[in-house]
Amino acid sequence: MTAPAAPNDAALILAVQQRDDRPAYAELVRRHQSQVRTVLRRLTRGDQGLADDLAQETFVLAWRNIARFRFEARFSTWLYRIAFNAWQSETRKKREVLLDVEDDAPLMADASFDEMPDVASRVDLERALATLSDGERAAIAACYYADLSHEEAAQALGIPVGTVKTHVLRAKAKLRTRLGAKEKTR
Amino acid sequence: MNDAIDRLLAKDARDTIPDERFTRRVMQALPAPGVRTRPWLKPALILGSAALGSALAVALSPGGSQLLEGFRDLMQFRLLTAGALTGLGASAALLVSAIIFAVSSD
Numbered sequence: 001m002t003a004p005a006a007p008n009d010a011a012l013i014l015a016v017q018q019r020d021d022r023p024a025y026a027e028l029v030r031r032h033q034s035q036v037r038t039v040l041r042r043l044t045r046g047d048q049g050l051a052d053d054l055a056q057e058t059f060v061l062a063w064r065n066i067a068r069f070r071f072e073a074r075f076s077t078w079l080y081r082i083a084f085n086a087w088q089s090e091t092r093k094k095r096e097v098l099l100d101v102e103d104d105a106p107l108m109a110d111a112s113f114d115e116m117p118d119v120a121s122r123v124d125l126e127r128a129l130a131t132l133s134d135g136e137r138a139a140i141a142a143c144y145y146a147d148l149s150h151e152e153a154a155q156a157l158g159i160p161v162g163t164v165k166t167h168v169l170r171a172k173a174k175l176r177t178r179l180g181a182k183e184k185t186r
Numbered sequence: 187m188n189d190a191i192d193r194l195l196a197k198d199a200r201d202t203i204p205d206e207r208f209t210r211r212v213m214q215a216l217p218a219p220g221v222r223t224r225p226w227l228k229p230a231l232i233l234g235s236a237a238l239g240s241a242l243a244v245a246l247s248p249g250g251s252q253l254l255e256g257f258r259d260l261m262q263f264r265l266l267t268a269g270a271l272t273g274l275g276a277s278a279a280l281l282v283s284a285i286i287f288a289v290s291s292d
Contacts, residue, residue: 029208034205038199038201041203052208056211063217122201125194140195144196144198145195176191179191
């Protein structure tokens with residue numbers, strides 16, 4: 001006898017939409033909490049308390065609005081959209097969120113450190129990510145940590161696809177330089 | 187795209203955060219059962235109040251008799267009388283305003 005297969009996300013979402021099924025929603029939260037919290041930790045520059053508060057807000061908002069989820073996108077993509085909005089609203093309380101490309105920021109391309117980041121620690125990476133601009137961090141969080149395509153990331157962040165691509169390129173160039181420089185000083 | 191930074195970011199993204207009662211905290215923060223907003227409720231309340239308010243206004247206002255006359259005309263398919271046109275215009279204006287308010291008040 002084999003154990004019954006776990007219901008997929010769609011079945012759980014339908015159970016929540018049709019019957020307000022809380023155990024089904026708890027299962028959805030359990031499945032997606034790690035990635036949503038990781039994305040928010042990167043967006044909040046490693047502030048774990050704030051990231052978890054925003055993640056909780058994200059899941060509560062998703063519960064309130066799940067009747068509007070139409071299965072047109074992946075559930076995770078929909079969740080990230082809510083998470084990015086929560087982060088932007090929270091950040092706007094303190095300062096302006098700049099997701100546009102800064103014209104004066106040069107597009108760095110230093111390939112000499114290509115092999116350096118392999119030995120960089122997670123703390124180094126976290127610190128390097130924290131130095132990126134809002135837009136660059138958001139693009140990296142969306143494309144790498146949330147695993148969204150450039151198009152999905154653009155939709156989630158409300159910016160053009162071209163801007164997402166530029167942010168990703170610039171962010172990676174900055175990370176390469178910063179992590180490489182860090183490694184050089186060791 | 188497949189350079190060291192890509193690999194480093196992908197590796198970092200794969201790390202999982204243990205739940206550590208996070209799911210329980212979320213479930214406790216959800217609205218109590220039965221409290222969840224029904225999406226149709228607010229528009230229904232707004233449209234219902236608009237209809238009730240309009241009916242009262244027609245019944246109680248000095249110009250109401252002309253409007254009532256207009257609605258009677260409409261029921262008899264006499265669409266081009268002054269009363270019928272006033273009734274149609276007022277109803278359409280109220281309906282459109284109520285729909286806009288209901289949709290935008292979420």
